Amino acid sequence: xxxxxxxxRDAISQYLNALIGEFxxxxxxxxxSLAVAVVNxxxxxxxxxxxxxPPDPASQLRSEIDQVLSIAYSGQSSETLADRVRPLLEKDxxxxxxxxxxIGPGWRQFAAGDQQKVTDxxxxxxxxxYAARVVGTQKPTITYGKTxxxxxxxxxxxxxxxxxxxxxxxxxxxxxxxxxxxxRIYDVLIEGxxxxxxYRAQFDDLVRRGGAAAVIKTxxxxxxxxxxxNS
Amino acid sequence: xxxxIPTLLLVLxxxxxxxxxxxxxxxxxRGPAAAGKTKPGKSSQKTTKPAxxxxxxxxxxxxxxxxxxxxxxxxxxxxxxxxxxxxxxKPIARGYEHIVPQGVRNSLxxxxxxxxxPIRFGNNVLQGRFVRSGQEVGKFVVNTTAGIGGLFxxxxxxxxxxxxxxxxxxxxLGRWGFSSGPYLVIPLLGPTTVRDLTGYAGDFALNPLxxxxxxxxxxxxxxxxxYSVSASRFVVRSPGSVRTYEQMKEAAVDPYIAVRxxxxxxxxxxxxx
Numbered sequence: 001x002x003x004x005x006x007x008x009r010d011a012i013s014q015y016l017n018a019l020i021g022e023f024x025x026x027x028x029x030x031x032x033s034l035a036v037a038v039v040n041x042x043x044x045x046x047x048x049x050x051x052x053x054p055p056d057p058a059s060q061l062r063s064e065i066d067q068v069l070s071i072a073y074s075g076q077s078s079e080t081l082a083d084r085v086r087p088l089l090e091k092d093x094x095x096x097x098x099x100x101x102x103i104g105p106g107w108r109q110f111a112a113g114d115q116q117k118v119t120d121x122x123x124x125x126x127x128x129x130y131a132a133r134v135v136g137t138q139k140p141t142i143t144y145g146k147t148x149x150x151x152x153x154x155x156x157x158x159x160x161x162x163x164x165x166x167x168x169x170x171x172x173x174x175x176x177x178x179x180x181x182x183x184r185i186y187d188v189l190i191e192g193x194x195x196x197x198x199y200r201a202q203f204d205d206l207v208r209r210g211g212a213a214a215v216i217k218t219x220x221x222x223x224x225x226x227x228x229x230n231s
Numbered sequence: 232x233x234x235x236i237p238t239l240l241l242v243l244x245x246x247x248x249x250x251x252x253x254x255x256x257x258x259x260x261r262g263p264a265a266a267g268k269t270k271p272g273k274s275s276q277k278t279t280k281p282a283x284x285x286x287x288x289x290x291x292x293x294x295x296x297x298x299x300x301x302x303x304x305x306x307x308x309x310x311x312x313x314x315x316x317x318x319x320x321k322p323i324a325r326g327y328e329h330i331v332p333q334g335v336r337n338s339l340x341x342x343x344x345x346x347x348x349p350i351r352f353g354n355n356v357l358q359g360r361f362v363r364s365g366q367e368v369g370k371f372v373v374n375t376t377a378g379i380g381g382l383f384x385x386x387x388x389x390x391x392x393x394x395x396x397x398x399x400x401x402x403x404l405g406r407w408g409f410s411s412g413p414y415l416v417i418p419l420l421g422p423t424t425v426r427d428l429t430g431y432a433g434d435f436a437l438n439p440l441x442x443x444x445x446x447x448x449x450x451x452x453x454x455x456x457x458y459s460v461s462a463s464r465f466v467v468r469s470p471g472s473v474r475t476y477e478q479m480k481e482a483a484v485d486p487y488i489a490v491r492x493x494x495x496x497x498x499x500x501x502x503x504x
Contacts, residue, residue: 100290107290129482160394167337167384177286186286192500193493197295201492202485204294218484227481 057176057183058147064092072134082131094184095123102199106207114212121219138164153178305416324469338382339467345381350434354398366395396504401430405502422494
């Protein structure tokens, strides 16, 4: 009875040593593949955490505006600038929806080809005007307010913009919509004036009287006019 | 062989991760809340089911009717004002900008804004907005003292005074229940409405700087000072108004309607503040 206890202890100790030794040996043997697995696991965790946190439209807008401004205020001519900011603005804005809103209910009567043509011309006009306004090297100061929910698929981000040559800020509100392609800007309000509503009011009579042909003709004439940067 | 399983895991993770972002748009953390329940003006942290839209409801909104019964006359006045702006006001504004440096122009603009304090304060009182009246007093005191006679907008650095909406008698009439009335374009003055033109007359009377034009018991020197102040105020504000007008005109396919819509929308937004 007295000898059985040390025997048991030794047996357990030997078994554990063997197990740990074997386990340690295996760890050492497969150390490289395990290292790859650990790296991949951390990658999995990262991916899952990104998938779990949905993109916030306000922070998305902020980074998009920063990207556009860094190109815009680089001291280039407005023509060069329009070409450079176009891809960014086309990603940030839904020009198809902006144009549809600007034309209003008459849009449904336009042929598919005319809709495409009007969208193309109108987006060119908007980008051209934008490029003419942001010429220079001094960026404006932008402060962002709290995001306001409008409907489950729409929200607005209020900002206050102070131009470098002024000390009076003005209110700019970005309205975003959750389209299947992601959050896109569908309207911008400057001091309460809606960009799309302003154009809708201008196009209304034109659409009712002359349809798509009149709109296309007017936009082409507008694009042919010279524009004065920073007038 | 040792890397096969981890590599497969990596590929699967990438595929599943990207698929999650592209195929299932997720709602924002600060955005959509319960459908139809959320009032505009309140931010929400709720996360709800993904909600996407085609934007059809926005595109089909009808154009608002505008109360512009004197449109033909307004058009004529608009063309007159356009010529006046381009051929008279713009050269004055460009000359002023050429002579006076930017920093001084900003200070002079602040100075005249500060002098409009009686209008903003008086209208807040008339509307019963006593908190805002107090804020206007605070702004005036801070800008007149620390801002050296209103040359610097020191109040912008005081959080409680930084963003006080400017009130005028047109807005006061609107809050008292008067509708805007027909749209008007006035020579020199530009776009307005019947209500805002009445308000403009009220504000004019409320501003002590204009009293030399209203009361007859003013001496010659006082009148000369009064006219000088009015002329200076006009010149100081001319670059801003010319630039705004030209930018609107350049962007517009119909400048008359663009300016009318901008004026009415801006006033409606001010009334909501």
